[in-house]
Amino acid sequence: MTRFGVVLIAERATRKQWLDRCRRAEALGYDVIAVPDHLNLLSPFPTAVLAAEATERPRIGTYVLNASFHRPALFARDVTTTAGLLGDRFELGLGTGYVEAEFTAAGLPFDPATRIARLAGLARAVETLPARPPLMIGGHGDRVLRLAARHADVAGFTGAAHRPEYGRTALVTAAALLERVAYLRAAAGARAARMELNVLSKATVLTRDRRAGVESLRRYAPDLTTDELLEVPTLFAGTPAQIAEQVRAGEERFGFSYVTVMDAAMEDFGKVITLLR
Template sequence: MIRFGVVLITEGCSRNEWMDKCRRAEALGYDVVAVPDHLNLLAPFPCAVLAAEATTRPRIGTYVLNSSFYLPALLARDVATTAQLLGDRLELGLGTGYVKAEFERAGIPFGTASSRADRLESLVKELDAALGESAPPLMIGGHGDRILRLAAQRAQTVSFTGAPYRAEYGRTALVDADALAERVAFVRAEAGGRAPELNLLPKATVITRERRAGLESLRRYAPDLTAEQLMEVPTLLVGTPAQLAEQVQRDSERYGFAYFTVTEAAMEDFGKVIERLR
């Protein structure tokens, strides 16, 4: 069975507004309500606890914590406490962080992709030692070899963004369907005998009857892909709810994705897709 998650944005939320959003996500059928980790937003752990208080069925995730922001012993305490308060509903998502301005604001060296991967690897190792059997399920997201290897070998869920950083654009850009398939094959090879859950984070969801035009409107996310490649890329969901339900099923079968996560902006529209898949 495919799982569906939504990352809710907490900027400027009151208690009641946040709880209402969480309840709406549950009503739409989402299996996971996730909180992000950015300095312009509310802190993730209090929001996670309140999300659990507002709902009964969904699991509560972090999507994803910036590993450079945390000292391992202190993060282990926060994770253990939150997991205990949530009654084992917590799913812990970790990543390397990618917004340089946030590192500068926090007074933390941004470093290189390699140094950020070092921090994540070290954090995962130290959390394992500190939490032991009480550790919640771990998700690690990324695109490059090092992070996906770590995820394949240590995490219960591997999240694919399908969008590496591209220096020529000064930002991330989506890869085509074949490149994403190669990344999935890499994870499976690195996982050995393990079989981690595979998660996909689509970049955009657009409900429209004009699929080709809708995809062209999103070309900024994949400037070097052809129109035909845009039609096939799993990280853009464009079409009618029925077409998107077919795409989710197709991509689940082709790549093995068992868990799809959308951002809050797509929550209502993707809820129409969930309705057709349940």
């Protein structure tokens, strides 16, 4: 059965606001409530613990921790503490980080080799923990996918490559993403059959005109054609029933049995979850 997650984003929130947001996600049927890791947002570990306190059913995850922000020994302490408090509800997500300005603000190098090395260090640290939570490693490039193949229980696909000409990431075509899934499976070998595949959806638009809907999301993939935008599993557009079909197609074609949406899509995608239960 497909799992559904939502990344809750709070730049500023009172305790009550955060608790209410988490409870709303649970009421909408989300299986995983996840917290991100950015300098302008609330700190991930305390908000994860509070999300668990606010809810009963959903698992609580990090989606995803920026490996460069966490030193292995301190990271091990924080993960062990959080896993101890949340028990089997905690899921740990790791990535390399992708916002260069945050690295500059934190006084950290942004070069790819260093970011990959730090991600690898944290992935190894997880394996030494006495109570190891399920581990997701998310990304797009070869080196991140090889790390996921070696260490992760869940491979998270962003479906977005860094584009220097835009100064940010941009979504790739469905065919390019399918190649990334094949790369992960080949690298994982026998482990691939035991791994869960996750996809991060950038946006959801409820509309009766799918073409117009994806055109409104062109900022996420400036060089894709309208037909290519309609095909990617990283954008959802259409009626709830049409989006439900997109989700089913994504599982059949790519193997995505775990779908995560962003905070802004929580309410709209909740209508899709109802149809898929």
